[in-house]
Amino acid sequence: VRAGRICFALLILVAPLRAPSRRATATVPLEMALQQVLDQRADALRRGDRAAFLSSVDEPFAVTEAARFDSARSAGFSDYSLRLRWDLAGDLSTAALRARFAPAPAVVGQVEVRLRFDGYETKLALTTDFLTFVERDGAWKVTSDIDLDGIGLLSSRELWDLGPVSRLESPDALVLSHPDGLPRAKDVQAGIESALARERAGLDIPWRGKVVVVLPSSSAELGRLLQSTVDLTTFVAFAYWGVDRAAPDGYAITEARIILNADTFFSLSPSVREDILTHELVHVATREKAGPGMSSWLDEGLADFVATGRGTASAFSDGQIPEDWRFGAGGADAVRDAYGRSRSFVAFLAARQPGVVAYYSTLGAMVAVPGSRERLQDDAARRVFGVPLAELRAQWARSS
Numbered sequence: 001v002r003a004g005r006i007c008f009a010l011l012i013l014v015a016p017l018r019a020p021s022r023r024a025t026a027t028v029p030l031e032m033a034l035q036q037v038l039d040q041r042a043d044a045l046r047r048g049d050r051a052a053f054l055s056s057v058d059e060p061f062a063v064t065e066a067a068r069f070d071s072a073r074s075a076g077f078s079d080y081s082l083r084l085r086w087d088l089a090g091d092l093s094t095a096a097l098r099a100r101f102a103p104a105p106a107v108v109g110q111v112e113v114r115l116r117f118d119g120y121e122t123k124l125a126l127t128t129d130f131l132t133f134v135e136r137d138g139a140w141k142v143t144s145d146i147d148l149d150g151i152g153l154l155s156s157r158e159l160w161d162l163g164p165v166s167r168l169e170s171p172d173a174l175v176l177s178h179p180d181g182l183p184r185a186k187d188v189q190a191g192i193e194s195a196l197a198r199e200r201a202g203l204d205i206p207w208r209g210k211v212v213v214v215l216p217s218s219s220a221e222l223g224r225l226l227q228s229t230v231d232l233t234t235f236v237a238f239a240y241w242g243v244d245r246a247a248p249d250g251y252a253i254t255e256a257r258i259i260l261n262a263d264t265f266f267s268l269s270p271s272v273r274e275d276i277l278t279h280e281l282v283h284v285a286t287r288e289k290a291g292p293g294m295s296s297w298l299d300e301g302l303a304d305f306v307a308t309g310r311g312t313a314s315a316f317s318d319g320q321i322p323e324d325w326r327f328g329a330g331g332a333d334a335v336r337d338a339y340g341r342s343r344s345f346v347a348f349l350a351a352r353q354p355g356v357v358a359y360y361s362t363l364g365a366m367v368a369v370p371g372s373r374e375r376l377q378d379d380a381a382r383r384v385f386g387v388p389l390a391e392l393r394a395q396w397a398r399s400s
């Protein structure tokens with residue numbers, strides 16, 4: 001089974017967690033004190049002040065944090081900020097955790113981490129951490145970010161959390177790897193430049209045209225970065241992004257990046273690698289136009305259509321388009337069927353005026369509109385093509 005065509009966009013949903021605050025009336029000063037610690041940490045990291053950064057850390061955590069500080073500096077990101085979401089989650093500590101630190105007070109807060117890579121990204125990427133704070137001599141210190149792992153609330157891990165980072169820069173692409181991955185990063189950089197040219201030629205959609213690619217050293221490392229619970233050994237590449245629920249209308253897609261599974265990616269021929277990079281670039285390029293009404297059939301179909309053309313698959317006479325879960329489950333044949341159907345239907349839409357990109361953009365702009373995704377997709381079809389989506393599917397099926 002060739003792994004090459006199996007890849008899907010991973011939506012990391014940064015959904016607000018809601019838990020009752022046990023000390024709702026007395027928490028305002030505490031919340032402010034914790035935010036102050038976070039602001040000092042972020043400021044120290046931005047300035048490269050290692051001592052100031054480590055002064056926010058409780059002693060046993062300092063060795064880990066010192067290494068992370070150095071790696072984060074080597075990654076060279078900018079606009080780094082930390083925001084405590086006490087309003088969403090309150091104190092997430094458990095009785096066992098508080099007993100561990102007693103008599104010192106300890107709390108766990110949900111923290112949003114925002115940053116971007118200057119020159120390559122305009123919007124901020126967003127991840128979530130769960131930080132344990134303990135009060136020592138009247139000052140709050142960060143003491144852990146793994147205390148809620150056991151209940152499935154994992155702090156995000158970025159490449160720089162797992163070791164030093166090498167930056168390989170070209171005008172349109174920044175490839176981040178560990179130093180041992182630098183030779184492979186050079187191959188990726190060459191491939192991504194060709195893929196960018198193919199994306200530009202095949203997709204008429206405005207975007208900034210620059211991308212950050214993350215190259216972990218192993219599948220195991222990839223699994224930790226994606227917080228994945230599925231077997232990643234058959235997956236090659238992912239485009240990934242977050243959804244910022246703190247945006248004014250409650251939905252904004254954050255900066256998208258590409259992450260590669262080095263173990264599978266480099267087992268493929270250079271031309272297949274370029275197809276895959278083109279496919280992922282379409283996901284990145286379309287993020288600005290995407291919205292809550294998108295389904296995988298449209299995202300994956302468009303990415304495959306641009307990367308590899310309309311393909312040999314003719315229309316499917318049953319007119320069925322796959323549900324999202326079919327792109328990641330059910331075995332290689334089923335996954336291939338999902339991609340084949342989607343690409344074929346997108347090719348059908350692309351041949352109709354005003355084209356599939358017009359449909360994609362109209363659907364993506366439907367934010368804060370009531371109704372299911374199917375309803376939004378149907379409304380967009382009526383608006384763009386003048387007929388319901390079911391009618392388009394029927395026409396597609398008859399064209400088989």
Ligand SMILES: [Zn+2]
Pocket residue numbers: 007008009279280283299300303
């Ligand atoms: Zn994809």
